[in-house]
Amino acid sequence: MADWKKRVKENTVGEFFVDSTCIDCDTCRQLAPQTFEDSGEHSYVQTQPQSPEEVRSALRALVACPTGSIGTQGPNGAAQILPDFPMSMEEGIFYCGFNSPKSFGGNSYCIQHPEGNWLVDSPKFLPYLVKRFGEMGGLRYIFLTHRDDVAEAQKYADQFQAQRIIHEQDQDAQPGAEIILRGMGLQELVPGFQIIPTPGHTEGHCVLLYKNQFLFSGDHLWWRRKRKQLGASSSVAWYSWRKQTESMARLLNYDFEWVLPGHGERKKLPKDEMKKELSELVGRMRSSLEPG
Numbered sequence: 001m002a003d004w005k006k007r008v009k010e011n012t013v014g015e016f017f018v019d020s021t022c023i024d025c026d027t028c029r030q031l032a033p034q035t036f037e038d039s040g041e042h043s044y045v046q047t048q049p050q051s052p053e054e055v056r057s058a059l060r061a062l063v064a065c066p067t068g069s070i071g072t073q074g075p076n077g078a079a080q081i082l083p084d085f086p087m088s089m090e091e092g093i094f095y096c097g098f099n100s101p102k103s104f105g106g107n108s109y110c111i112q113h114p115e116g117n118w119l120v121d122s123p124k125f126l127p128y129l130v131k132r133f134g135e136m137g138g139l140r141y142i143f144l145t146h147r148d149d150v151a152e153a154q155k156y157a158d159q160f161q162a163q164r165i166i167h168e169q170d171q172d173a174q175p176g177a178e179i180i181l182r183g184m185g186l187q188e189l190v191p192g193f194q195i196i197p198t199p200g201h202t203e204g205h206c207v208l209l210y211k212n213q214f215l216f217s218g219d220h221l222w223w224r225r226k227r228k229q230l231g232a233s234s235s236v237a238w239y240s241w242r243k244q245t246e247s248m249a250r251l252l253n254y255d256f257e258w259v260l261p262g263h264g265e266r267k268k269l270p271k272d273e274m275k276k277e278l279s280e281l282v283g284r285m286r287s288s289l290e291p292g
């Protein structure tokens, strides 16, 4: 519950506010970019939401915030917003919401599939989400992109007898995982679900390409909202920026329309435009590796 007494000074005066417990994870700015802005250290309310749609988006951000850092001065009806989550992105593809502070507010996703649903990384473990996942058909696989974003995966695995998937190089973050990926080859455990190792951000980082359309990209790749281009960052390449550059170049062998990251903006583009964006990113990354 956000605390009005701890509100950050940048907030525009009005109903909504952000308090000083914010970890600057970007979740609210993804959900309500017209309301929330980044100070460089935390989010704040730049413009109070006006229209019913803007208020709803701001309330979604309030609900999804991993640290409960968004509040309102009066009653807000946020409980009525819960059914917005998991939020449909496209047919069968959902953003879970309820980002976990254990993954620094990483996004998680659910793929609904007749042969068993997939969870990609983990949201908070909440009775509401357990109920909703149950109504959606349960969870069969939990794909963990990398060590940072496992959050509550074990609890969801126990709840649904789901199989957790993680690469051996990041396995120590989820030692009980049922399926361990090894090596650098593509693996297709279920037709249509291609797992591609992408070392760089971490040594065991992998992405999931679903139906040659949806790339669940973890912390390997995201859309930069302000620059309006695909991005990755050497400042968070915990393992190797050079390896991440090589991994990024290998993704040019695949087609996809959607980038659905752990951190950063989600983006959909026609496949040829996405490939052009990816090619330009690889060019920028390679340039950054050149001496001088």
Ligand SMILES: [Fe+2]
Binding pocket: 146, 148, 149, 201, 219
């Ligand atoms: Fe990460």
